[in-house]
Amino acid sequence: MTQMTESQFIAFRDVTKVFEAAAGDDIEVVEPLSLTIARGEFVVFVGPSGCGKTTVMRMVGGLETPSTGTITLNGKVVDRPSREKGMVFQSYSSFPWLTVFGNVRFGLKYRRDVSAAEKDRIARHYLDLVGLTPFADFYVNRISGGMRQRVAIARTLAADPLALLMDEPFGALDALTRERLQLQLLELQRAERKTVIFVTHDVDEAVLLADRIVVFSARPARVLRDIQVAGELPPERDFEISENPAFRRLRQEVLGLLRSEEERAEQAGLAAAS
Amino acid sequence: MPTATPRARSQPKGAAPASRPERVHRSPWKALFTFRARARADLEVRIGVAAFVVVIGTWLLTTELGFIKSQFLPSPIAVVRALWGLFENGYIRDIGISVGRVWGAFLAAAVIAIPLGILMSSYRGVGAFTEPLVDFVRYLPVPALVPLTLIWLGIGEGSKIALLWIGTFFQLVLLVADDARRVPKEFIETGRTLGANDFALMKDVLIRAMLPSTVDSLRITLGWCWTYLLIAEIVASNSGIGYELWTARRYGKTPEVFAGILTIGIIGLASDQAIRALHRRCFRYLA
Numbered sequence: 001m002t003q004m005t006e007s008q009f010i011a012f013r014d015v016t017k018v019f020e021a022a023a024g025d026d027i028e029v030v031e032p033l034s035l036t037i038a039r040g041e042f043v044v045f046v047g048p049s050g051c052g053k054t055t056v057m058r059m060v061g062g063l064e065t066p067s068t069g070t071i072t073l074n075g076k077v078v079d080r081p082s083r084e085k086g087m088v089f090q091s092y093s094s095f096p097w098l099t100v101f102g103n104v105r106f107g108l109k110y111r112r113d114v115s116a117a118e119k120d121r122i123a124r125h126y127l128d129l130v131g132l133t134p135f136a137d138f139y140v141n142r143i144s145g146g147m148r149q150r151v152a153i154a155r156t157l158a159a160d161p162l163a164l165l166m167d168e169p170f171g172a173l174d175a176l177t178r179e180r181l182q183l184q185l186l187e188l189q190r191a192e193r194k195t196v197i198f199v200t201h202d203v204d205e206a207v208l209l210a211d212r213i214v215v216f217s218a219r220p221a222r223v224l225r226d227i228q229v230a231g232e233l234p235p236e237r238d239f240e241i242s243e244n245p246a247f248r249r250l251r252q253e254v255l256g257l258l259r260s261e262e263e264r265a266e267q268a269g270l271a272a273a274s
Numbered sequence: 275m276p277t278a279t280p281r282a283r284s285q286p287k288g289a290a291p292a293s294r295p296e297r298v299h300r301s302p303w304k305a306l307f308t309f310r311a312r313a314r315a316d317l318e319v320r321i322g323v324a325a326f327v328v329v330i331g332t333w334l335l336t337t338e339l340g341f342i343k344s345q346f347l348p349s350p351i352a353v354v355r356a357l358w359g360l361f362e363n364g365y366i367r368d369i370g371i372s373v374g375r376v377w378g379a380f381l382a383a384a385v386i387a388i389p390l391g392i393l394m395s396s397y398r399g400v401g402a403f404t405e406p407l408v409d410f411v412r413y414l415p416v417p418a419l420v421p422l423t424l425i426w427l428g429i430g431e432g433s434k435i436a437l438l439w440i441g442t443f444f445q446l447v448l449l450v451a452d453d454a455r456r457v458p459k460e461f462i463e464t465g466r467t468l469g470a471n472d473f474a475l476m477k478d479v480l481i482r483a484m485l486p487s488t489v490d491s492l493r494i495t496l497g498w499c500w501t502y503l504l505i506a507e508i509v510a511s512n513s514g515i516g517y518e519l520w521t522a523r524r525y526g527k528t529p530e531v532f533a534g535i536l537t538i539g540i541i542g543l544a545s546d547q548a549i550r551a552l553h554r555r556c557f558r559y560l561a
Contacts, residue, residue, distance in 0.1 A: 063466070081463065082469060083467070085467055091458075092458040093460065093464070095464075095482070096483075097482045110469035110474065139558075141559060141560070156468075
């Protein structure tokens with residue numbers, strides 16, 4: 001059992017999702033999906049925009065309920081959001097009425113297993129880990145967008161979740177900040193051994209970060225390809241890696257898949273409209 | 275935006291500029307009349323004061339020079355004199371009574387409207403049940419309810435407070451529900467994934483996030499509360515600013531009528547500015 005929850009730390013079993021639109025016009029968002037994610041794996045979901053990859057991730061977070069099928073995390077069925085599933089959003093990721101420290105400390109607010117002094121210590125530790133100690137007393141609208149995402153990451157890690165779910169967390173950042181945060185995130189993930197699901201539509205970001213890339217089809221989401229990156233690229237990565245032939249091959253593979261999928265979806269859309 | 279002045283441009287090439295190019299001088303007054311430009315705060319205050327000076331000056335001129343009969347528009351001097359006279363005859367008590375009625379009804383409305391508005395937006399069951407009722411009452415003209423409040427509560431303080439409460443509560447509850455609804459769902463979901471239950475979410479996330487706009491909603495409804503106060507005091511009262519105003523009208527004392535209007539304007543301006551100042555103090559993080 002323990003062995004199994006290690007390799008099937010997150011498990012989708014025949015999961016579907018249907019959004020009920022008005023007048024019984026249901027929209028199928030996710031086709032029957034079966035997928036397992038091992039503990040400590042960094043999995044990146046890519047797919048055409050609006051394909052349902054975010055919905056798949058939100059179901060792991062308990063923020064959406066599967067229409068059929070089950071999702072388990074560490075052997076337990078996911079039925080509601082909890083501290084075990086930490087989320088980092090693209091926007092509104094930190095609370096404007098709290099300072100940087102207050103935001104990170106909020107990650108521990110509802111933990112009953114640690115004392116107040118211990119909470120302060122843990123919050124300071126994660127603040128330091130993302131390099132924001134000098135900004136502890138700043139309100140978050142005083143710091144840059146990149147720093148705000150670091151606040152959100154520190155807060156989520158401070159809550160000590162089993163899985164870290166990130167919904168295009170660097171999508172709104174400029175290229176340089178984004179690069180720096182990507183490497184910082186990798187470093188943090190290697191140090192904390194967290195299981196990560198990361199949603200993006202940036203292919204370079206996907207290849208740089210992933211142990212494994214799951215490419216989804218246009219809506220309804222279906223796994224087009226499940227690519228093991230870990231075997232092809234070393235675990236320690238920096239920007240030099242984009243010169244690596246394996247990196248370029250993986251990038252081309254994912255891009256090619258997405259291109260032909262966009263085209264197919266467009267054709268299908270045209271056919272349906274005419 | 276021009277960054278180089280003509281003088282800077284005419285400098286010989288290669289010669290290191292000894293002094294930095296002169297900053298383009300722009301009148302700070304110009305920003306006041308540039309579309310969506312930011313202006314200096316002190317200039318805005320000065321313009322605000324100027325508006326009062328212009329209005330009062332015109333008023334003074336037209337009345338003192340006898341363009342308008344004082345029966346219609348008394349001069350500001352007569353109004354100030356009337357105000358003085360009112361104060362000598364216990365006007366402060368009337369002001370106290372009126373302010374007390376407004377704040378009493380307003381606080382009673384807020385204490386119920388804020389939690390109810392939050393629940394209406396948070397739980398669809400509560401919203402579906404209350405929204406149609408609230409909407410129905412909200413569209414009733416408050417004066418139409420005067421006979422009912424008089425029948426039910428008599429001519430004492432109860433009927434006045436009730437009238438103000440009705441006028442304020444049903445508007446405020448919908449404003450608060452909207453404030454709560456506008457809180458980004460990311461905030462709520464972040465709270466949930468950090469282990470907050472429903473109550474903690476409302477207390478630690480929702481209220482904190484909506485508070486700045488709720489204070490604005492309160493400020494706006496406080497203004498409406500004064501409107502209903504005048505109706506209540508005119509219809510059935512023997513005290514308060516509205517009563518004094520109406521009594522003065524009955525005896526044709528136009529300066530006193532103006533004095534009453536002025537009092538309400540000043541109190542309104544003062545409380546509005548006080549709440550704005552409080553807003554700036556409490557929500558520094560928005561700056």
